[in-house]
Amino acid sequence: MKSPLRRISFNVVLRLFASGREISDEALLRSVDQCRSLSALQKLHFEVASRRPLASDPAAAIKLMRAYALCGDPVGARRLFDESSERNVVFFNVMIRSYVANGRSHDALFLFSDMVRLYGVRPDNYTYPCALKACSSSENLAGGIQIHGSVTKLGLDSNLFVGNALITMYARSGNCLDARSVFDEMPHRDIVSWNAIIAGYSQSGLAEKAMELFREIRQSRRPRFDAGTMASILPAMSNAKQADIELTRAVFDEIRGRNLISWNAMIAVYANNSLPSEALNLFIKMEKEEIEPDVVTLASVLPACGDLSALSLGKKLHEHINKKQMLPNLILENALMDMYANCGCLPEAKEVFSNMKGRDVVSWTAIISAYGMHGRGREAISLFEQMKDSGIKPDHIAFVSVLSACSYSGLLDDGNHYFDMMKERYQLVPRLEHYACMVDLLGRSGQVEKAYDFVKKMPVEPNERIWGALLGACRVHSNMSVGLISADHLFRLVPKQSGYYVLLSNIYARAGRWKDVSVVRSLMASKGIKKSPGCSIVEIGGKVYNFYIGDRSHPRTKEIYAELEALLGKMKEAGYRAETDAALHDVEEEDKEGHLLAHSEKLAIAFALISSGEKTQIRITMNLRMCGDCHRAAKLISEIRGREIVIKDCNRFHRFEGGVCSCGDYW
Incomplete structure (x- = not known):
C-alpha cells in the first residue's frame, strides 16, 4: 500500500497540472508510477512526451508502459513499445508481462517468439517466467515444454521464479509427474512453489498426494502458510479424514491477517466433511470479525443451515443475498432451495425454484428430491416429467431423486417404470x-x-x-x-x-x-462398538438446542418432563399404548414405557411446546431413524396440542398435523 504522502503528491501534481502551473520532471514521472486512471495517464503521457523524445528515453517509456498495463490498456503500452528505438530485454519483459496481466497470453507468446527471431534480443530470467505463465493461461503445453528445454540449456531451470512457473504450467495441464519432477529438483523453494504443486495435485484429483505435501510443509521449517495454501489444499480436503481436518484447522489458526479466501476454505472443509455445526460456528466468528461473505461463503454455509435445520440463520442469509442483489445466481439459488427443503420449508423451496430465471439439472434434482423426502411422490414425479419436457436430460443423480421419491411414497410401479426408462431410453447404466x-x-x-x-x-x-x-x-x-x-x-x-x-x-x-x-x-x-446416541435438534428463537435420550441437562428439565407426563395422560385417553418392542430391553412393560418417554424426539417436542407460541410450527432434526412409538406419539401430540410438527430423521421428513403424518405411516 502506498504511503499517504505519495498519494497526496500525486493528487497535488494532478491539480498543478490542471491549473497549468509548472511541474518538475521528477514529480511528473513519479505521478506516472502512481497513476491508475487511464484518462489521467493519457494526459500525463502527453505532458511527458512534450518535454522529452520518448523514442530515445527508455526509462520514461518503460514507466509509461507499466502504467498503461496497470490501467488495463496493453494497446497503449504496445504503442510505446513500437515507437521506442532502443528496445532492450527490459522493454520485452514489460510488454510480455503487460499482455499476460491483461489476459492476452497469445500476444505475449507471439512477442516472446519474435524476441530473438526478429529483434535479436535474448530472454533473461525475468522473461521466461512470464512466457511460462502465458503458456499456463493459454493451455499451451507444447510451448511450455519448448521453453523448459531452453531454460535447461541456459541453466536457468534452477532459478526460483522459473521453477515456480514451470510447476504451475505443468500442473495446470494435468502433468503432475512433470510438475513434481521440477519441484523435487529445485535447489530452493518458497511458499509459491509449495502452493503450485499442492494446487496441481488437488486440481488433478490426487488428494492423497496433495495431503502428503501439506503434512510435509506443516511438519518442516517451511515458509508460513498463507491464504493461497488454504485455497490450494481445499479441493483435496473435500474427502479428508478427521485428522486432516484438525490439521487444516491448526494451520488456519496460524494464519495472520486472514482474508476471505482463508475463511471460505476452512468453512468449505467443514461443510464438505459433514461438520455443519463447525461450519456455522466459524461463519458466525467470521461475521464478528466484520468480514463480508461472498457467493463462495454462502454456497457453503446455506447447506450447513439445512443440515442443522437452522432456519433463522438461513433466512437471514437469504435476506443478505437479496439486499446485495446477488441473484440471479444458479449456485446460490440451488443452495437456497436445498436449505429450505432440508429445513422442512417445502413452499419456500418451491418459491425459490419458481423464481429462478434459469435452471439446470441440479435445480430440478433438488426440488424433485425435496418433494420426495416430504412424502409427496406424485408431485415429485410430475416435476421429473416437467424437467424432461423442458429439454433438460436427466442424469444419474436425477434418476436417484425420482426413484427415491417413489420409494418414500410406495410407488412401486412408477419406480419400476423409471428404472427401466433410465436403462432403455437414456442408456444410463x-x-x-x-x-x-x-x-x-x-x-x-x-x-x-x-x-x-x-x-x-x-x-x-x-x-x-x-x-x-x-x-x-x-x-x-x-x-x-x-x-x-x-x-x-x-x-x-x-x-x-x-x-x-x-x-x-x-x-x-x-x-x-x-x-x-x-x-x-x-x-x-x-468389539468395542457403541450405539450412536439418538440426538434431536430443535431451533427456538434463533438458538439451536440438542436433546439426547434420557437427557436431563437442560435448565428447564423439570418443565419438559412435566409436559411429557401431561401429554402421556392425554395420549392414553386417546387410546395410546406404548410400542414397547421399540425399547429393545427385556424388562418390565412399565420400565419400557418410561424409557420410550425419554426418547430424544419426545424431549425436543415437549421443550418446543413449552417454549414457543401456540401457532408456531415445531421443526426437529434427528440423527437416527424415528422409532415407531415416537411416530405414533407425534401424531397424537399434533392433534392434542393443535400444533404442526415437522421431524426430519435420517431417512425422510415427517409432517404431523391433526393426528396424521405426511408419510402415510410408510417409512
Missing part, C-alpha cells in the same frame, strides 16, 4: 445408488423376498447401502431369515457400524428373542 433405491422400494412395499432376489441378480457387488436397505425392510416386516443374511454381509463389510447391530437386535426384540438380543449386545461390547 444403473449405479449402486439406483439399485439401492430399488431394493428399498421393494422392501418398503413388503416384498422382502423379491428384494432379496433382486440383490442376488444384480450385475454389481452389493454394497453397505444395499444390504442396509434390505436389513431395514426386514426390521419393518419382521423377516428373520433375510435379516440374518443381510446382517451377516453388513458385519463383514462394515464391522464397526453400530446401526446395523441395533437393527438386528430390533428384529430379535420384535420376535421376543431376548437371549439373541443379549448376544448381539455382547458382541457389540466385545
Whole structure:
C-alpha cells in the first residue's frame, strides 16, 4: 500500500497540472508510477512526451508502459513499445508481462517468439517466467515444454521464479509427474512453489498426494502458510479424514491477517466433511470479525443451515443475498432451495425454484428430491416429467431423486417404470445408488423376498447401502431369515457400524428373542462398538438446542418432563399404548414405557411446546431413524396440542398435523 504522502503528491501534481502551473520532471514521472486512471495517464503521457523524445528515453517509456498495463490498456503500452528505438530485454519483459496481466497470453507468446527471431534480443530470467505463465493461461503445453528445454540449456531451470512457473504450467495441464519432477529438483523453494504443486495435485484429483505435501510443509521449517495454501489444499480436503481436518484447522489458526479466501476454505472443509455445526460456528466468528461473505461463503454455509435445520440463520442469509442483489445466481439459488427443503420449508423451496430465471439439472434434482423426502411422490414425479419436457436430460443423480421419491411414497410401479426408462431410453447404466433405491422400494412395499432376489441378480457387488436397505425392510416386516443374511454381509463389510447391530437386535426384540438380543449386545461390547446416541435438534428463537435420550441437562428439565407426563395422560385417553418392542430391553412393560418417554424426539417436542407460541410450527432434526412409538406419539401430540410438527430423521421428513403424518405411516 502506498504511503499517504505519495498519494497526496500525486493528487497535488494532478491539480498543478490542471491549473497549468509548472511541474518538475521528477514529480511528473513519479505521478506516472502512481497513476491508475487511464484518462489521467493519457494526459500525463502527453505532458511527458512534450518535454522529452520518448523514442530515445527508455526509462520514461518503460514507466509509461507499466502504467498503461496497470490501467488495463496493453494497446497503449504496445504503442510505446513500437515507437521506442532502443528496445532492450527490459522493454520485452514489460510488454510480455503487460499482455499476460491483461489476459492476452497469445500476444505475449507471439512477442516472446519474435524476441530473438526478429529483434535479436535474448530472454533473461525475468522473461521466461512470464512466457511460462502465458503458456499456463493459454493451455499451451507444447510451448511450455519448448521453453523448459531452453531454460535447461541456459541453466536457468534452477532459478526460483522459473521453477515456480514451470510447476504451475505443468500442473495446470494435468502433468503432475512433470510438475513434481521440477519441484523435487529445485535447489530452493518458497511458499509459491509449495502452493503450485499442492494446487496441481488437488486440481488433478490426487488428494492423497496433495495431503502428503501439506503434512510435509506443516511438519518442516517451511515458509508460513498463507491464504493461497488454504485455497490450494481445499479441493483435496473435500474427502479428508478427521485428522486432516484438525490439521487444516491448526494451520488456519496460524494464519495472520486472514482474508476471505482463508475463511471460505476452512468453512468449505467443514461443510464438505459433514461438520455443519463447525461450519456455522466459524461463519458466525467470521461475521464478528466484520468480514463480508461472498457467493463462495454462502454456497457453503446455506447447506450447513439445512443440515442443522437452522432456519433463522438461513433466512437471514437469504435476506443478505437479496439486499446485495446477488441473484440471479444458479449456485446460490440451488443452495437456497436445498436449505429450505432440508429445513422442512417445502413452499419456500418451491418459491425459490419458481423464481429462478434459469435452471439446470441440479435445480430440478433438488426440488424433485425435496418433494420426495416430504412424502409427496406424485408431485415429485410430475416435476421429473416437467424437467424432461423442458429439454433438460436427466442424469444419474436425477434418476436417484425420482426413484427415491417413489420409494418414500410406495410407488412401486412408477419406480419400476423409471428404472427401466433410465436403462432403455437414456442408456444410463444403473449405479449402486439406483439399485439401492430399488431394493428399498421393494422392501418398503413388503416384498422382502423379491428384494432379496433382486440383490442376488444384480450385475454389481452389493454394497453397505444395499444390504442396509434390505436389513431395514426386514426390521419393518419382521423377516428373520433375510435379516440374518443381510446382517451377516453388513458385519463383514462394515464391522464397526453400530446401526446395523441395533437393527438386528430390533428384529430379535420384535420376535421376543431376548437371549439373541443379549448376544448381539455382547458382541457389540466385545468389539468395542457403541450405539450412536439418538440426538434431536430443535431451533427456538434463533438458538439451536440438542436433546439426547434420557437427557436431563437442560435448565428447564423439570418443565419438559412435566409436559411429557401431561401429554402421556392425554395420549392414553386417546387410546395410546406404548410400542414397547421399540425399547429393545427385556424388562418390565412399565420400565419400557418410561424409557420410550425419554426418547430424544419426545424431549425436543415437549421443550418446543413449552417454549414457543401456540401457532408456531415445531421443526426437529434427528440423527437416527424415528422409532415407531415416537411416530405414533407425534401424531397424537399434533392433534392434542393443535400444533404442526415437522421431524426430519435420517431417512425422510415427517409432517404431523391433526393426528396424521405426511408419510402415510410408510417409512
